[in-house]
Amino acid sequence: DAGVTQSPTHLIKTRGQQVTLRCSPKSGHDTVSWYQQALGQGPQFIFQYYEEEERQRGNFPDRFSGHQFPNYSSELNVNALLLGDSALYLCASSQGQGKKYFGPGTRLTVT
Amino acid sequence: AQSVTQPDIHITVSEGASLELRCNYSYGATPYLFWYVQSPGQGLQLLLKYFSGDTLVQGIKGFEAEFKRSQSSFNLRKPSVHWSDAAEYFCAVSDSYGGSQGNLIFGKGTKLSVKP
Numbered sequence: 001d002a003g004v005t006q007s008p009t010h011l012i013k014t015r016g017q018q019v020t021l022r023c024s025p026k027s028g029h030d031t032v033s034w035y036q037q038a039l040g041q042g043p044q045f046i047f048q049y050y051e052e053e054e055r056q057r058g059n060f061p062d063r064f065s066g067h068q069f070p071n072y073s074s075e076l077n078v079n080a081l082l083l084g085d086s087a088l089y090l091c092a093s094s095q096g097q098g099k100k101y102f103g104p105g106t107r108l109t110v111t
Numbered sequence: 112a113q114s115v116t117q118p119d120i121h122i123t124v125s126e127g128a129s130l131e132l133r134c135n136y137s138y139g140a141t142p143y144l145f146w147y148v149q150s151p152g153q154g155l156q157l158l159l160k161y162f163s164g165d166t167l168v169q170g171i172k173g174f175e176a177e178f179k180r181s182q183s184s185f186n187l188r189k190p191s192v193h194w195s196d197a198a199e200y201f202c203a204v205s206d207s208y209g210g211s212q213g214n215l216i217f218g219k220g221t222k223l224s225v226k227p
Contacts, residue, residue, distance in 0.1 A: 042115075042217030043201070100215070
């Protein structure tokens with residue numbers, strides 16, 4: 001079992017660009033949550049997807065959007081990137097609201 | 112609103128010494144509480160969780176935590192620290208959605224360094 005995987009590991013973008021991050025959940029998991037972890041901070045909840053729909057959303061602007069595919073994998077999209085979007089983006093998968101398993105994250109740097 | 116406070120940003124202990132990491136929470140109802148550990152390049156790993164019942168909970172890697180409702184605290188302890196315990200530790204509370212483990216509200220973390 002590969003656990004939760006995320007791609008890419010790192011990426012660098014310029015202000016104003018758009019970015020897509022990807023997450024493959026642990027086998028058997030149907031729920032994916034995304035978190036943003038800024039440097040020196042704890043992770044902050046962005047949103048959660050279940051059955052291809054956004055089920056809950058944290059306090060993030062509409063520039064942050066997502067998608068879940070029929071195979072339960074998920075994408076996080078961020079438009080009009082700001083310097084403040086630089087962070088580690090974590091994906092967590094679970095079976096419903098069971099125990100969450102976190103991936104290693106994608107480190108996004110916005111210059 | 113729910114919140115979690117970890118008062119110590121960085122703690123250094125000697126290998127073999129005991130450890131206590133502090134966590135205070137603000138929550139209107141019975142909280143679901145968690146401790147996670149994050150090593151460089153690794154995802155968050157769950158150490159232990161408290162939902163109800165016995166207020167002293169045992170976790171992996173020899174860690175334990177005690178829930179004290181009167182103090183709104185959920186401190187993490189380990190009797191003897193190993194060099195491999197050096198990492199960042201996050202306390203979290205679950206929001207009310209979805210029952211036992213809704214989405215997580217994290218503290219800012221405590222970085223643990225271990226001296227040889």
